Amino acid sequence: MASNWTPDGWKAQEARHLPVYGDAEKLSEVEATLAKFPPLVFAGEARELKKDLAEVAEGRGFLLQGGDCAESFAEFHPDNIRDTFRVLLQMAVVLTFASKQPVVKVGRMAGQFAKPRSAPTEKSGDLELPSYFGDIINGIEFDPETRRNDPERMLRAFSQSAATLNLLRAFAGGGYANLRQVHQWTLDHIDRSPWGEKFSQMADRIGEALDFMAACGVDPTTVPQLQGTSFYTSHEALLLPYEQALTRRDSLTGDWYDCSAHMLWIGDRTRFEGSAHVEFLRGVGNPIGMKCGPSLEPDALLRMLDTLNPSREPGRMTLISRFGHDKVEAGLPKLVRAVKAEGHPVxxxxxxxxxxxxxxxxxxxxxxxxxxxxxxxxxxxxxxxxGTHAGGIHIEMTGQDVTECTGGAIAITDEALADRYHTHCDPRLNGAQSIELAFEMADLLNLEATAHHKQAA
Structure with missing residues (x-):
């Protein structure tokens, strides 16, 4: 457990990208209400995820993290949750089949409501209003009342997160994720894509393998891993009043955990020395992600790792690189070398x-x-x-048949973007593009496995 840490200690540090609430009394009331609510996730679940990620850090697994750029109140519907969940299942099956390694599945779901923005206000004509910071803070419609930062939105976000988690748990453990259902996971618009047939062929091979196991006397119904799956949730720990209110001390270990999600991450804009967000996250026991981009130097990264994971606990830290297609091969190596040289398990x-x-x-x-x-x-x-392990992917995606990212085998054009552009924030991959990316990554994982075998020989 972190020394000299309290859940509200972040308030003494520099807090960027936090909303200013006009009604401090109402904010306190909401925080007190949230603090009385039951946890959304349990400390033991966060520890299980940490164990899984420790295996990934050792090169024995792969992290698949995906979901909405920003969840919204308007798009909250069980069908949307189901469709995103099953596309993630499909991606995981593709990656597992190719790599012969377990895939750790983490959704950007059940809490990904707040978004940092580059400017605190935006202007339309002569009217200047607060920027949209996500449904947990204010509304997307450009009018003074909707754009007012309202602390009561945190209560609605909690309620939606609880309902989303309830459905995800049911899907993961209630039979929907059974490998016998693999053919039923394909959405119509994915089935029509060029990759739909390839997934169907792979599903046939999985079915044959299950039939072979049954013929050998192995009853798949007695193997829990074939009947369901582990599925975890994550979001950016941006709105610290919400995160603090859902922080609980684990009754078994005495450690603090942020029980709003299994995994939390810190973004490029809030990752700096003296950051309130860093101070908060250093004290909770959850697995932590950290975005690493062109602005991050190796020395600063190592200092952050020493702050967030001083005991070098495996599975605690996930470093999420975000450089750009033309900068990653120039910018990432120096960070990888520094972390490798210092022996940090990430x-x-x-x-x-x-x-x-x-x-x-x-x-x-x-x-x-x-x-x-x-x-x-x-x-x-x-x-x-x-000579290090490419251990994961972190994408903004949806199971819906949206047209927000151009290209892919389905060839979404610039002109077609307006057809189904529904995002509340940044553009997302649709289901077909997500499956295509999974198959492309499967080939890359095979290349990595071949390279490791050559080194071991």
């Missing part, structure tokens, strides 16, 4: 989304699929060259 994961946003001629923000794929390829190339 999971290296790739965020190929945030460094590849462009403005299309149509005016929409988009992310070209080819740039996303090229950053992933560059990430794997760096780790092959450095």
């Amino acid at each position: 999971v290296w994961s790739c965020d190929p989304m945030h460094g590849n946003v462009i403005k299309a001629e149509s005016g929409f923000k988009t992310r070209p699929f080819e740039r996303i794929l090229n950053e992933v390829r560059g990430f794997f190339a760096v780790h092959r060259a450095e």
Whole structure:
């Protein structure tokens, strides 16, 4: 447990990208209410995830982390949760089948509501209002009342997170994730994509393997790993009043855990020395992710690791690189070398989304699929060259048939972006593009495995 730490100690540090609430009394009331609510997740679950990530850090697994850029109140529907969950299941099956290693599944779900913005206000004509910081803080409609920072939105976000978690637990353990259902996971719009047939062929092979096991006397119904799956949740720990209110001391160990999610991460904009967000996260026992981009120097990264994981606990830290397709091979190696030289046990994961946003001629923000794929390829190339494990992927995606990222085998064009552009924040990969990315990564994982076998020979 971190020394000299309290859940509210972050208030003495510099807090960037936190909303200013006009009604301090109402904020205190909401915080007190949240503090009385039951935890959304349990400390033991966070420890299980940490164990799984420790295996990934040792090169014996892969982290798949994905979900919405920002969850919204308006799009909250069980079908949307189910569709994102099953695309993540499909991706995990593709990656497991290729790598012959376990895939740790973590959703950007059940809490990913708050978003940092580059400017505190935005202007339309002569009207200047607070920027939209996510549904947990204010509303997306551009009017004074909706853009008012309202602490009571935290209560609605908690309620939606609880309902989402309840459904995810049911899907993961209630039979939906049974490998016998693998053919039923495919959505219609994915089935129509060029990768739908490839997934169907792989599903046939999995079915044959299960039939073979049954013929040999191994009853798949008695193997828990074939009946369900472990699925964890994560979000950026940005809105610290919410995170503090859901922080609990574990009755078994006495350690503090942020019980709003299994895993939390700190973004590029709040990752600095003296940061309130760093101070908060150093004291909770959850697995922690940290975004690493072009602005981060090796010495600063090592100091952050010493602050957030002084005991060098395996599975505690996941470093999420986000450079851009044309910068990853130049910028990432120095960070990898520094961490390797110091012996920090980390999971290296790739965020190929945030460094590849462009403005299309149509005016929409988009992310070209080819740039996303090229950053992933560059990430794997760096780790092959450095002899380290390319351990994960962190993507913004949805199971919905949206048109937000151009390209891919389904060839979404600039002109087609307006057809189904629904995101509340940044553009997301749709289901078909996500499956395509999984198959491309499967090939890269095979290359990594071949390289490791050659080194061992």
